[in-house]
Amino acid sequence: MEKWYLMTTVVLIGLTVRWTVSLNSYSGAGKPPMFGDYEAQRHWQEITFNLPIKQWYFNSSDNNLLYWGLDYPPLTAYHSLLCAYVAKVINPDWIALHTSRGYESQAHKLFMRATVLIADLLIYIPAVVLYCCCLKEMSTKKKVANALCILLYPGLILIDYGHFQDRYNSVSLGFALWGILGVSYHWDLLGSLAFCLALNYKQMELYHSLPFFCFLLGKCFKKGLKGKGLVLLIKLACTVVASFVLCWLPFVTEKEQALQVLRRLFPVDRGLFEDKVANIWCSLSVFLKIKNILPHHTQIKISFCFTLLSLLPACIKLIFQPSPKGFRYTLVTCALSFFLFSFQVHEKSILLVSLPVCLVLNEIPFMSTWFLLVSTFSMLPLLLKDDLLMPTVVTVMAFFIACATSFSIFGKTSEEELQLKSFSISVRKYLPCFTFLPRVIQRLFLMSVITMVLLTLMTVTLDPPQKFPDLFSVLVCFVSCLKFLFFLVYFNIIIMWDSKSRRNQKKTD
């Protein structure tokens, strides 16, 4: 790459922004008795360092699971252990059993922030750079600009470096990205290995698992299930099983251990949703208190059915026509379906949708930028709670400017560039006057930006009426949810009409 230096500058800009954001406050700073995600992180280091591995996931006098008990897969725990060893060298007080609860100091904050930056630098950023370098049919300048936009995506920066997410998102998303890279460029085994690592780092990566499964299965089918395809399938299965066994080695020896870990990972007895999430269930509950009306197991069933129904078409399509492009779009729709319909969703899970959207940024810059803006906006209540208004506004604007200049998104709203050409053509067969789509989408974008700006301003400046103390955060979630539904439809349309356009193109060629 002859312009390596531009890529280096872009990475350095990304790192600088990350570190400057990390100078701000974090979740639960100075808020006893529970503190926040930051304390959870520190507490896990304490637990993993001081307790034998068999006790990590069990409630005991030393390990009160109600106080930020470990509820992530083993890799997370190992990572905590690694960090704890470093912490031990610097200052043993940070991880002392019991006595270190709620430990806060400037030096410790610095240490925690540094662990995030290092993890990011080792896993997520190289994956992004490599992904952008591997893009085809693009000038170097465009690749660099693309990398800049992805690295500046404010949602991830703010959650990892501002809020301090309960698990370093950049690690799990980074592994997932390595997986996507591997699978897209015919390194299927390495790709599935990377994805297994992601899955074992954070169970939320299950949002991405179906497209991976379908894409690899589709590949096997394509090669013929009797010859090469079968070999590949067996190899893949072995890789997955082996990597899982490796990660779970200390826990698989006893049945009770494994079950307990699983119970910790999937706390089905928690509610349908937590806090304010921009998904269907939370938005519906504005009108209808589903949580109270329906019994618990029905809630689970309903959410499961809806999720499955909404992602099924895209997945089936991917099995029969596996292509890297379809794979990326299916990742988007699947993750989005999970986010919108599944059980026990956090507002931060939107990052799992944002990652694949970042990957299609160069193909549909206008819509992707819009989506990424909305996704950051949907986390506004959370970010405001952590006192991150300033970095939020600044990084969002920086991201917007980066996208606007590098893709000149406002000029890219024709049907072709929105990838809606074939869809419009097929609609026009029945509705000849169907030519207004780009204009409608432009208007919608403008309206959406205006509502987002207005809502942000209102949340920041106005006090909510006493009757509805959560008025603004509910509004934010509701508005975002509507937009996410729109995006779900849009991305599904792209997937469904994708190959037709290609066939048409071939015909015209």
Added chain:
Amino acid sequence: MAALGVATSGGNWFSALALGVTLLKCLLIPTYHSTDFEVHRNWLAITHSLPVSQWYYEETSEWTLDYPPFFAWFEYALSHVAKYFDQEMLNVQNLNYASSKTLLFQRFSVIFTDILFVYAVHECCKCIDGKKSGKELTEKPKFILSVLLLWNFGLLIVDHIHFQYNGFLMGLMLLSIARLFQKRHMEGALLFAVLLHFKHIYLYVAPAYGLYLLRSYCFTANKPDGSVRWNSFSFFRLISLGLIVFLVSALSLGPFLALSQLPQVFSRLFPFKRGLCHAYWAPNFWALYNALDKVLSVIGLKLKLLDPNKIPKASMTSGLVQQFEHTVLPSVTPLVTLICTLIAILPSIFCLWFKPQGPKGFLRCLILCALSSFMFGWHVHEKAILLAILPMSLLSVGKAGDASIFLILTTTGHYSLFPLLFTAPELPIKILLMLLFTVYSISSLKTLFRKEKPLFNWMETFYLLGLGPLEVFCEFVFPFTSWKLKYSFLPLLLTSAYCAVGITYAWFKLYVSVLTDPPVSKTKKQ
């Protein structure tokens, strides 16, 4: 937001660059700020709550007002906005007051006044005809120049972390340079006169302005061989220039003359009671001199040539004293530094007179003035290197030789600013930003001049690469060694001495290139 979109969508890279760096500045708001923050808060309070007659007498805080009157008026104007943020910061007695609103206001005032700087950069880019190069945007001299100026590492950390108002002052200077390039001499002179009354450190470059305006503006024509045509002297131009300077000075100093406070004002502006070197040694000639003195005294002690009892205590325990006493070499007085500075400036002035090369020659002379005063001046701050670095950026995109000097000067000059930020959270920021600027400046200028001979010879490459190990030693290794307590001054001394070598070298190389450059008749084709 929509306007923002319109501004950026048309491929308007300049506004994107400017907005980008503005946003970065906003992100730097929560970073560490030095005592200069309190200095400026105190000035806000003084100018807001005291009558003009007391401005230069007030001394409740140790940070008395020691900038010229225009700056005081500037603070006065700011204070009228400040009162809507937090009234308390305008109280003179409220020492070290730094509420979050005060912080926000002060930081934003710097960011906001930087608009002038952005405008100046925009004007400079218009009048610089860099090397003609490829069509690609990132290889255009204008693009490179605006990145080098707007994203300048030194300005970012000095203004937006350490806290000062260099941005808009530098903007004034760049704007006046741009005006001279555009042949709008009167405007340039006016801007510079105003600038002088904002911050008198710019007196360093005043000789270049004075002589250039006299030689190339007051004398309207040259003889064919480039020497001055004495009968082309225009009295009208001289008088109008004089009038401008006089009026600006009258506006600034007049009130204090009327109050007969001028001596007091000047005693505040030029505090010769301070030491030869600032708390951190600026990487100049005197840093080398001091370092040599230290080395000699250590050797002397080892060889028993010196009597340990006669050595002043302070000089051996720390490098952080204001009054540095030399043990072996003769001590330096302000007069000596003044003479040295004048001698160092003279050749460049002569060049400006006898080999006029238009505005480019003026720019070179200005940089040489700034650098020479930096090299030999009394109580020089390390931040003063910006005075040379920013104008030098204008030259760097024009010629490969200048680019090479620029890169050595900026890299070492910027590195010498590192001790300004010594707190742990800022460590990654300064390293990342420094890397960002250095990688970009070196690679982009290399790309721009890729068809010419390499920018650095092996010695220069070796020297610049040496900064890396030096940083690792000073910040990561040294604090964990047993020398930390005994020789706490060592990192600062090493940094200053190492950077002083590079800056002296750049100064020397620039001087050589100015003196040996072919005279005007050959280069002047336009």
